[in-house]
Amino acid sequence: xxxxxxxxxxxxxxxxxxxxxxxxxxxxxxxxxxxxxxxxxxxxxxxxxxxxxxxxxxxxxxxxxxxxxxxxxxxxxxxxxxxxxxxxxxxxxxxxxxxxxxxxxxxxxxxxxxxxxxxxxxxxxxxxxxxxxxxxxxxxxxxxxxxxxxxxxxxxxxxxxxxxxxxxxxxxxxxxxxxxxxxxxxxxxxxxxxxxxxxxxxxxxxxxxxxxxxxxxxxxxxxxxxxxxxxxxxxxxxxxxxxxxxxxxxxxxxxxxxxxxxxxxxxxxxxxxxxxxxxx
Amino acid sequence: xxxxxxxxxxxxxxxxxxxxxxxxxxxxxxxxxxxxxxxxxxxxxxxxxxxxxxxxxxxxxxxxxxxxxxxxxxxxxxxxxxxxxxxxxxxxxxxxxxxxxxxxxxxxxxxxxxxxxxxxxxxxxxxxxxxxxxxxxxxxxxxxxxxxxxxxxxxxxxxxxxxxxxxxxxxxxxxxxxxxxxxxxxxxxxxxxxxxxxxxxxxxxxxxxxxxxxxxxxxxxxxxxxxxxxxxxxxxxxxxxxxxxxxxxxxxxxxxxxxxxxxxxxxxxxxxxxxxxxxx
Numbered sequence: 001x002x003x004x005x006x007x008x009x010x011x012x013x014x015x016x017x018x019x020x021x022x023x024x025x026x027x028x029x030x031x032x033x034x035x036x037x038x039x040x041x042x043x044x045x046x047x048x049x050x051x052x053x054x055x056x057x058x059x060x061x062x063x064x065x066x067x068x069x070x071x072x073x074x075x076x077x078x079x080x081x082x083x084x085x086x087x088x089x090x091x092x093x094x095x096x097x098x099x100x101x102x103x104x105x106x107x108x109x110x111x112x113x114x115x116x117x118x119x120x121x122x123x124x125x126x127x128x129x130x131x132x133x134x135x136x137x138x139x140x141x142x143x144x145x146x147x148x149x150x151x152x153x154x155x156x157x158x159x160x161x162x163x164x165x166x167x168x169x170x171x172x173x174x175x176x177x178x179x180x181x182x183x184x185x186x187x188x189x190x191x192x193x194x195x196x197x198x199x200x201x202x203x204x205x206x207x208x209x210x211x212x213x214x215x216x217x218x219x220x221x222x223x224x225x226x227x228x229x230x231x232x233x234x235x236x237x238x239x240x241x242x243x244x245x246x247x248x249x250x251x252x253x254x255x256x257x258x259x260x261x262x263x264x265x266x267x268x269x270x271x272x273x274x275x276x277x278x279x280x
Numbered sequence: 281x282x283x284x285x286x287x288x289x290x291x292x293x294x295x296x297x298x299x300x301x302x303x304x305x306x307x308x309x310x311x312x313x314x315x316x317x318x319x320x321x322x323x324x325x326x327x328x329x330x331x332x333x334x335x336x337x338x339x340x341x342x343x344x345x346x347x348x349x350x351x352x353x354x355x356x357x358x359x360x361x362x363x364x365x366x367x368x369x370x371x372x373x374x375x376x377x378x379x380x381x382x383x384x385x386x387x388x389x390x391x392x393x394x395x396x397x398x399x400x401x402x403x404x405x406x407x408x409x410x411x412x413x414x415x416x417x418x419x420x421x422x423x424x425x426x427x428x429x430x431x432x433x434x435x436x437x438x439x440x441x442x443x444x445x446x447x448x449x450x451x452x453x454x455x456x457x458x459x460x461x462x463x464x465x466x467x468x469x470x471x472x473x474x475x476x477x478x479x480x481x482x483x484x485x486x487x488x489x490x491x492x493x494x495x496x497x498x499x500x501x502x503x504x505x506x507x508x509x510x511x512x513x514x515x516x517x518x519x520x521x522x523x524x525x526x527x528x529x530x531x532x533x534x535x536x537x538x539x540x541x542x543x544x545x546x547x548x549x550x551x552x553x554x555x556x557x558x559x560x
């Protein structure tokens with residue numbers, strides 16, 4: 001078997017974990033990394049996440065497969081600079097929003113592109129945060145696949161399946177609405193919760209009492225502001241809608257407590273319990 | 281050493297896990313259980329959580345230590361029925377709200393009582409959910425301790441320390457406000473999130489995309505409606521205040537997205553990141 005050259009643009013949690021996962025499936029990959037953060041490059045090399053680091057796009061465009069594991073605004077900017085791709089090159093972007101990306105890819109390389117969103121991550125970032133099982137048994141949403149070349153579609157399906165992911169196909173517009181509810185709005189809640197508690201007079205005494213419930217609810221408030229600024233910008237309309245829907249549920253809850261409608265509150269909580277019949 | 285008789289009223293997650301933890305510290309405990317749910321009694325016996333199950337309060341009042349691990353409304357009702365306690369009997373209630381309980385305990389047995397809130401739990405309930413490490417390395421808040429007898433204070437401090445808990449002392453009023461922010465309001469958020477997502481047209485497709493972030497945020501929406509109805513009732517004022525504070529943070533977040541104030545949003549998220557300097 002010949003070596004497959006894999007370019008990873010963005011040597012953070014997602015790109016690094018991807019390299020570890022792929023290395024576990026085959027020894028025939030050669031990883032070339034690119035990152036504007038010099039420290040991340042050094043770390044990624046030291047951790048064995050890449051075989052080589054390059055300094056500009058020209059040196060990575062000849063790869064067989066190129067992953068864009070950078071924030072969503074960066075993906076759009078980068079897609080406009082990729083212009084020397086060979087016919088069988090597959091570019092996979094892993095941004096958390098998909099519609100604007102899918103629309104922004106220049107038409108001459110649209111067939112090379114596959115827009116994917118792996119529904120996984122942790123609140124940590126940087127190459128040192130990379131872990132082997134980040135993708136295993138997780139869902140990856142593949143968007144607007146009819147716009148990708150048939151060759152590229154197959155490359156991507158094989159690749160994500162090989163690291164244990166479940167493939168879900170969706171159009172980018174639908175994806176962005178779903179992602180707003182299942183991921184983006186919950187991040188807004190976690191950030192709001194963290195700020196609400198920290199603004200209290202006795203914040204440190206309050207936080208000292210945190211049990212598992214609060215820690216879970218506050219965990220994703222540790223996520224990267226730069227990454228999430230991009231996501232909120234690119235998925236603005238859906239995020240605002242999802243926040244509004246959440247707000248009316250919370251308002252309803254508050255009203256039931258205010259008016260002491262305990263039976264209604266109990267039924268409403270029982271409804272919420274049902275989430276876990278679907279989730280588990 | 282003589283045997284210490286421990287009564288557990290409420291054979292669920294909290295009471296059951298307590299028995300396991302105490303059994304690991306000494307073989308000189310004898311556990312007597314009481315629960316209106318017959319199935320829980322049978323399970324608790326089968327799981328070795330109690331040595332004996334009794335059917336009424338008379339048969340448990342002679343214990344050296346009595347734990348009330350039942351919902352908060354039940355604790356208040358039960359405290360009025362405990363009337364034949366010997367001088368050295370220690371009654372420990374483990375309810376999630378403390379002010380109303382602390383005020384409701386009949387004065388003739390107030391010295392016997394210690395009102396405690398272990399900041400731990402899982403979304404599961406019933407004796408089968410009991411686990412050995414539920415209390416280990418967790419905080420227990422001991423409220424209004426000056427109202428308990430000195431003997432009882434020492435019993436409780438030794439007991440919770442022996443199972444690896446960190447003791448925090450607080451007056452009940454302060455506890456209830458803190459608990460509203462760190463535990464009760466976050467439960468309202470989780471229930472609201474679950475209902476917001478489940479009401480969407482494509483709910484099942486949305487939930488199929490759930491990653492770790494959403495699972496964390498939705499986990500406590502699995503909690504018992506009966507238990508949480510009680511907590512929201514007993515801590516109504518504080519819960520409403522905490523929800524209001526959260527609502528203004530979320531409103532602020534929404535406005536920044538709406539008005540595309542990306543720098544402000546980024547700074548606000550950076551503020552939220554700081555929670556983890558305190559929490560971790």
